[in-house]
Amino acid sequence: MTPRVLPAGDHAALVEVDDNAAAVRLARALRTRGGFVDVVPGHRTVLVTWEGERPALALDPGDDETVFPGRLVEVPVVYDGADLEEVATLTRLDVADVVAAHTAREYTVGFVGFSPGFAYLLGGDDRLRVPRLDTPRERVPAGSVALAGPYSAVYPQESPGGWRLVGRTDLVLFDAARRRPALLEPGDRVRFTAR
Amino acid sequence: MIAVLRAGPLLTAQDAGRPGLAHLGVPPSGAADRQSYDLANALVGNAPGTACLEATLGGSALRLDPPAVVAVTGAEADAHLDGSPLPLGEARDGALLELGPCRSGVRAYIAVRGGVDVEPVLGSRSHDQLTGLGPPPFRDGDIVPVGRPGPERCQTPSRCPTPVGETLTVVPGPRADWFTLDGLVSTAWRISPASNRIGTRLEGPPLERLRTDELLSEGVVTGAIQVPPSGLPIVLGPDHPTTGGYPVIAVVRGSDLRLAGQLAPGATVRFRLE
Numbered sequence: 001m002t003p004r005v006l007p008a009g010d011h012a013a014l015v016e017v018d019d020n021a022a023a024v025r026l027a028r029a030l031r032t033r034g035g036f037v038d039v040v041p042g043h044r045t046v047l048v049t050w051e052g053e054r055p056a057l058a059l060d061p062g063d064d065e066t067v068f069p070g071r072l073v074e075v076p077v078v079y080d081g082a083d084l085e086e087v088a089t090l091t092r093l094d095v096a097d098v099v100a101a102h103t104a105r106e107y108t109v110g111f112v113g114f115s116p117g118f119a120y121l122l123g124g125d126d127r128l129r130v131p132r133l134d135t136p137r138e139r140v141p142a143g144s145v146a147l148a149g150p151y152s153a154v155y156p157q158e159s160p161g162g163w164r165l166v167g168r169t170d171l172v173l174f175d176a177a178r179r180r181p182a183l184l185e186p187g188d189r190v191r192f193t194a195r
Numbered sequence: 196m197i198a199v200l201r202a203g204p205l206l207t208a209q210d211a212g213r214p215g216l217a218h219l220g221v222p223p224s225g226a227a228d229r230q231s232y233d234l235a236n237a238l239v240g241n242a243p244g245t246a247c248l249e250a251t252l253g254g255s256a257l258r259l260d261p262p263a264v265v266a267v268t269g270a271e272a273d274a275h276l277d278g279s280p281l282p283l284g285e286a287r288d289g290a291l292l293e294l295g296p297c298r299s300g301v302r303a304y305i306a307v308r309g310g311v312d313v314e315p316v317l318g319s320r321s322h323d324q325l326t327g328l329g330p331p332p333f334r335d336g337d338i339v340p341v342g343r344p345g346p347e348r349c350q351t352p353s354r355c356p357t358p359v360g361e362t363l364t365v366v367p368g369p370r371a372d373w374f375t376l377d378g379l380v381s382t383a384w385r386i387s388p389a390s391n392r393i394g395t396r397l398e399g400p401p402l403e404r405l406r407t408d409e410l411l412s413e414g415v416v417t418g419a420i421q422v423p424p425s426g427l428p429i430v431l432g433p434d435h436p437t438t439g440g441y442p443v444i445a446v447v448r449g450s451d452l453r454l455a456g457q458l459a460p461g462a463t464v465r466f467r468l469e
Contacts, residue, residue, distance in 0.1 A: 006369035009446035012416045014369040027218065038217040040414030042438055047217075047414025112220040113412055113438025116326050120412065156220075157326075174220075176316050176328060182219040 003059045012049040015059060019044060020110040020122055024187045025061040033058065041111045041186045043120070070109070070187035075154065076195045077103075077145050081165035083133075087147060090130050099194055101125040102166065107152060107190040112182060117156035117174025119184035124152050136162030143168045145192065152192075154184075196260055197307060197339040203254030203294070206333045207322035208311045209304075210246040216317060217437040221328065223417055224321040224433050227302050227392060227456030228358055231269035235306035238266035238286040240349040245310035245342070246320035248333075253297040257305070262290040263341065264308035264349065270300030270457060271357040283357065286349050299359050300457035308349075312342035324392040325434040358453040362465045363430075365451075368419060370410065370442030378402045379420070379428065379444055380466050388460040393436075394421075394429040395458050401426025402444070412438045418447035418455060420466075430455050 003026070004016040017023050020043055027041040030048060035055030040047040048057065079099045081087075088095045107121035124147075132148045137160060140146070144155040146163035155161060156173035173183045184190065199206065209232060212225020226232030226249060236245050248255070253272040259265065266286040267274045273295035274281040281287055286308075294303060313320050313330040322329045333339060367376065379402060387396035402422050415421065419431045421441040430447060432455070445466065447455050458464055 007367055007371075007446075008369050008443070009416050009418060010366060010449050012446070014413060016369075031218075037214050038223075038414075040217045040437060042413030043411035045411075045413040047416070049217075049416060111412065111438060112218060113414075114220065114436055116220045116328065118220050181216075181221075181317065186218055 005057065005059075008047060011051065012047060013054075013057065015046045015048070015057070017044060017046065020108070022061070024108070024110065026059065028187055029061040030058070043110055070185065070189055072189045072191065073184060075145070075169050075171055075190055075192050077167040077169050077192050078195050079167040081145065081167045083164035084166045087128070087130055087164050087166055091127055093127065098128065098166065101128055102152070103192050103194050109184045109186050109188045109190065111186055112184070115157055115159055117182040117184065118153060119173075119182075119188075121152040121190055122150060124150065130164050132162040133164065136160055140165065141168070143170060143173075145169055196341055197311070198258040198260060199255070199333045199335060199337040199339060200258055201254065201256040202333050202335050202337070203250055203252065205251035206255050207249050208246045208313050208320045208330050208333075209249040209322070210320050211244045212321050212433060213317050213319045213328070217414065220437050221317060222323055222325050222434045222437060224319065224323040224329070226304065227433055228269050228304070228453040230453045231302075231358060232304045234284070235266050235268040235304040237350040238268070238284065239264045239306045239308040240344065240347040241306060241308065241310050242345050242347055245306070246313065248305040248311060250294055250303045250305060252301055253294045253303050255294045255305070257292045259290050259292065259307060259341075262288055264288050265292055266306050267294065267303055268306075269302050269304045269357065270297040271359075272297045272303050297459070300357050301459045302456060307341055309342040309344040312340040323434050325436060358457050360451070360454045361463060362467050363451045363454055364448045364469050365420065365445040365466045366448060366469055368443035368445045369413070371444055373404055373406045373442045374402050374422065374444050375405065376445065376468055380468050383463045383465055384428070386458045386460050386462050386464060390458070390460060392432045392434040394431050395455060397428045397430070397464070399427070402428065410440050410442050412440045415439045415443060416446060418449070418452050419443045420445045420447070432456070
C-alpha cells in the first residue's frame, strides 16, 4: 500500500502507512529531514504539523537502515503485579509461563502517548494479549509494567490507568531535567528481564 | 514580584508552550487564546513568548511590587488598577490589579512588563493541566517572580477584540468518513462545565458512527474534534494527550482556535464546514 495522506487541520496532515515499522521509519526520516514542528508516529500513522507554509512531505522513508533499529534498553522487572494471577488465568498459562513469555521477546517502541514518556511497546507474545480492565484504576503507581491488547508499557508517572499490571521497575521512564527526558523513544528496542 | 492576593478559579502561567515534543508524549500546552496572549505581551513591551498569567473565568487580584506596567487582554472582564478602571488592551503602570469575573469569553491574559519568571520545564513556563508539567496553578498568597524587562518598547495596537464567536470554522478531519458530518454542523452544541484546557466537551444529540471498528492510536492536534463512544464530541485544547484512539471527525481552523479557547460553559457553539 502506498502511504495515504489524510487531512488533519490547516497546519497538519496524517499519513497512513502499512504497519508500525513503516510509521516509525517514516517518522524518523521526516524528523531527520526537518521542517516540521512535530512528527508523531502512531500505531500505523505519522502526524506532521507545521507553521506557515507546509514543508515538502516526502513519503519515501529512504534507506536509513544504518540508524535503524534504535537503541536497546533493558528494563529489569519485579513480576509481582496486582493483575499477574488474573493475566495467567485469562491466558491459560501459569504465572511462571507469563513471566517467561514476557521476558522472551524483544519489543519495539511503536509510539509514545497517553502521558509523557508512555511508550507503547509492540512485538510481544500473542498469547499475552489481554483486554483492558472494565473499570480503570484511579491510581497506577509509576514504574508499573502493564499489558493491554497487543501492547506492553511501563507507566512513567502515577496516573489513572486501565491496563493489567504484571510487575514494576525502578527505572525512571521520564524526567524533564534529563538531556533525553524520555527513556524510550519511538523506534527504541526493549527487553524485560525478571529480577 | 507579583503577590497573588486572590487567584480566582484557575490562575496559571502560560507562554508559547512545548511544541516539538509530541512524539515523547508531551502536550503542546501554552496559552489557549494565543492571539490575546501575544497582544498582552506586545502591550507591555515583552518579547514574544514571554510568560503571562492566564486567568480562567477571571476573579484574580494581584499586587505588583514594585509597581509595573500591566495589561489585560482576552476575555471581557472588569479590570481595575489601583482603583481606576483599566480598559481591556491598555497598558498602564500600577500596583493593585483586580479582575472581575469574565462576562464574555473565559480566559483573560495578564501581562506584566518583564514577564512571569518561574522556572521553565522543557523550555516552557506553561502549566500543563494534563501532565502537571510546568509550574502548578497559583494559589492565594503565592509570590510569583517577575523577570527583568527587555529593551522592547510598549506597543499600542488600535484594537483589542475579545475573541468571542458562536461559530467555529472547521475542516474535515482524518476520520470524517466514520460519521456523517451533517450531525456535527447542524447542531447548536452546548459547552459542558466539565471542559478544561485538555478539551472542551460538547453536549447535544450524540453523533452516529458509520463504522464500528476500533481505531488504532494516532497523533492528534489542538482543535481536533474527537468523538468518543458516547458520540459527544470533544474539541481538544492545548493540554490534550498527544495520541488518541477516538476518531477525529473535523479540526478547527487555526485562525479560529482562539475562539475555541474562549468557549464558556453553558454557551452554545456551532461548526461551519469549509
